Amino acid sequence: MHHPLRSHHLLTNFGGNIRFRPQHFYAPTSEREVLDILDRHANAKIRVVGSLHSWSPAVVTDDTLVDMRHFRSVQLQRSADGSLWATVGGGCRIKHVLRKLRLHRVTMPSIGLITAQTIAGAISTATHGSGKHSLSHYVDELRVAAYDPATGAARVVVLSDGDERRAGRCALGCMGIILSVRFRCIPLYDVAETIVACTTLDEVLEGEGRFPLQQFYLIPHLWSYLVQRRLVPREPQRTRPVFLGLYRAWWLLGIDIGLHLVIKLLVTGLGSPGATRWFYRHILTRLVVKNATVVDRSERMLVMAHDLFQHLEIELFVPARNIRRAAQFVRSVIEVFAGTMSVSTGEILSDLAGIGMVEELRHHHGSYTHHYPITFRRVLVDDALIAMSAGTDEPWYALSFITFAQPHDRFLVLATFLARAMARLFQARLHWGKVFPLDGAEIEGSYPRLATFRTICRQFDPKGVFRNTFTDRVLFGSE
Ligand SMILES: Cc1cc2nc3c(=O)[nH]c(=O)nc-3n(C[C@H](O)[C@H](O)[C@H](O)COP(=O)(O)OP(=O)(O)OC[C@H]3O[C@@H](n4cnc5c(N)ncnc54)[C@H](O)[C@@H]3O)c2cc1C
Incomplete structure (x- = not known):
């Protein structure tokens, strides 16, 4: 039996906004050890940690935490048509994958702004760049350690097609522990x-x-x-x-x-x-x-040294048809918060009147000056159940808002206002790995495949071992 490495170890995420102390901490080195951990804690709560680059509490647990850092192999296979396929251990960091692939003159089909994340952590929140699908979309096959609904015992499942694969491509850890993912590499470009x-x-x-x-x-x-x-x-x-x-x-x-x-x-x-x-x-x-x-x-x-300075970020995904109105709305809200505009005329007034939020914005007049450029990235439609850009026939624009201010309170007021208003006005969705001030009831309507996702999670985890307070709040709230 594999025993916890450390107990009562305080973990802090990149943003410094999430701190937690799991009771049991494991870093298994084989699939057998992972299954043993699952069997041992089958009546408790288990989360997996990647590189702690999420700002949302997706990773938090006070119970059992599994670190997959020893699952970092990168294996390449050539298929009959000559293309190269990579099978990558769930705990492998993206920069390590890229280094390995480069030796074979290939690369990953999509990357985000940094490469410090683990591959499983990155796909679990649908990490994306600009002009392509998110990483999740390109995952062809996943090996996952989860529970057998008939016996309750831990087992390894391979997800290679259908809705199970669509669910596993972006699951915030709720379908089990991702042991490895497989994807087709593309030539260096x-x-x-x-x-x-x-x-x-x-x-x-x-x-x-x-x-x-x-x-x-x-x-x-x-x-x-x-x-x-x-x-x-x-x-x-x-x-x-x-x-x-x-x-x-x-x-x-x-x-x-x-x-x-x-x-x-x-x-x-x-x-x-x-x-x-x-x-x-x-x-x-x-x-x-x-x-x-x-x-x-x-x-x-495509990559920046965006992780040199600690910061906090929220990212809102808006369907392409709403991008012009959303950009105008964002400008007006930031101006009102900065005190350089009042809420008395124009589109902002009619937009907010329609959702009963005029007085709320007036109340925030002059309370916070936003201090970072707002990044817009276009993300193509993902073939996944709950990725932020899944389930539509048009691309999405991801608008990201960053702060360096400490404490974060005033930024969080702006972030929460934008999230609530833009979810209602423009069907905006929030990045699962970033600041996430909405509840299940507020997002339920915007993910048409959410019910299927929940059903599949139950098949892999009938007792909800892989769920935490955050995923219960945002994904399983109405159950
Ligand atoms: C500086 C910075 C820049 C960023 N840039 C981008 C960007 O350009 N685009 C973008 O979309 N996002 C970006 N992000 C967000 C980041 O990519 C995501 O939050 C990603 O999920 C972090 O991966 P991680 O390995 O740190 O996972 P963690 O944050 O540790 O975990 C994230 C989730 O994945 C789950 N998980 C981790 N490993 C496994 C596993 N083996 N099996 C099952 N579940 C698992 C965890 O339980 C948790 O739910 C950025 C973050 C930072 C801090």
């Missing part, structure tokens, strides 16, 4: 990026056909856009090494480090909302190198 400034959203969206991987930022208090226009060049090409080196250095020192230090200084050092607004209105866009095209490997172009 380059990305060409040009940063441009646009004054309107129409101008930004107009470029989408030519730059399918683009992502863009709404600059608060200036209310114009910076766009990272991205495409895969038809012919392999390279930017001259000297320029590429300078560009990379500028990005790391100027953006990843410099810009974030300035924002932290403005927010936590000076604490001056006026200075923050002035910085965004007059300085930020001047610091950015625009209209120069840079070409490099996708893994370098």
Whole structure:
């Protein structure tokens, strides 16, 4: 029998907003050990931890925690049509997967902004980038340790098609412990990026056909856009090494480090909302190198050192048909919170009147100055049951809001207001791994396949061992 490694060990997530102390902590090294742990705690509660990069309490337990760090193998198989398939241990970090794949001149079909997450943790909350599906969508097969509904004993199940696979692709740990995932690799590719400034959203969206991987930022208090226009060049090409080196250095020192230090200084050092607004209105866009095209490997172009500074994030997914209204709404709400606009006229008034939230917004007038660009990423429709971009026939835009302010209270008021209002007005969904201020009743209607997801979870976990307070609140609340 495998015994817990450590007990009463305090764990803290990347954002510092989640702390918990599991009673039992295991780091198994084989499938047999995982099954033993499941049998041993079959009447208790079990969660799995990845790299703790979620801001939501998806991972929290005061009972049994399983760390899959020893499941980090990457195995490659060539199929009859010549394509390479990777089978990756659930606890393997994405950066490690990418390194291994690169040796075979292939890569992952989709990645997010950072690569520190584990593969199982990333798919469990439908981690995504821009212009593609989320990682979950590309998972072809999962090996999962769960319970046999007939005997109650732990067993290994392979999910390779149908609704079971759709459920397992994004399940927040509620279907059992993911031992490994399998996906088709794609050949290494380059990305060409040009940063441009646009004054309107129409101008930004107009470029989408030519730059399918683009992502863009709404600059608060200036209310114009910076766009990272991205495409895969038809012919392999390279930017001259000297320029590429300078560009990379500028990005790391100027953006990843410099810009974030300035924002932290403005927010936590000076604490001056006026200075923050002035910085965004007059300085930020001047610091950015625009209209120069840079070409490099996708893994370098699509990733940022976004994990250098601790921060908190909420991300709202809006169906493409609502993106223009949603962007206008976000601007108005942030302006009212900043005290630079009142709620007396216009679309915001009629939108909020329709959902009875006018007085609430008035109450927040002048209470919080948002201090980070709002990132927009387009996510294609996922073939999964409860991924944020699943179940529609149109893509989604993920709008992310970040804060460096401490304490987080005022940001959380803004985040909660946006989440509640945008869920009602624009059918917005929240990223499962980020700040999550909604309850089951508020999200139930927006996931048409939720009932099927719950039924499948019960088949894998009849006693609800893999559920925690958070998943009960947001996924199983009405049961
Ligand atoms: C700086 C930063 C940048 C980010 N950038 C992006 C981005 O670009 N795009 C995006 O979509 N998200 C992004 N995220 C969010 C992040 O990708 C997700 O929260 C992801 O789930 C974190 O993976 P993890 O390995 O840290 O898992 P954890 O946070 O540890 O766990 C997440 C969930 O996965 C479950 N889980 C973990 N391992 C297993 C397993 N083996 N079996 C079953 N369940 C398991 C856990 O129980 C939990 O429910 C970012 C987060 C940070 C901190």
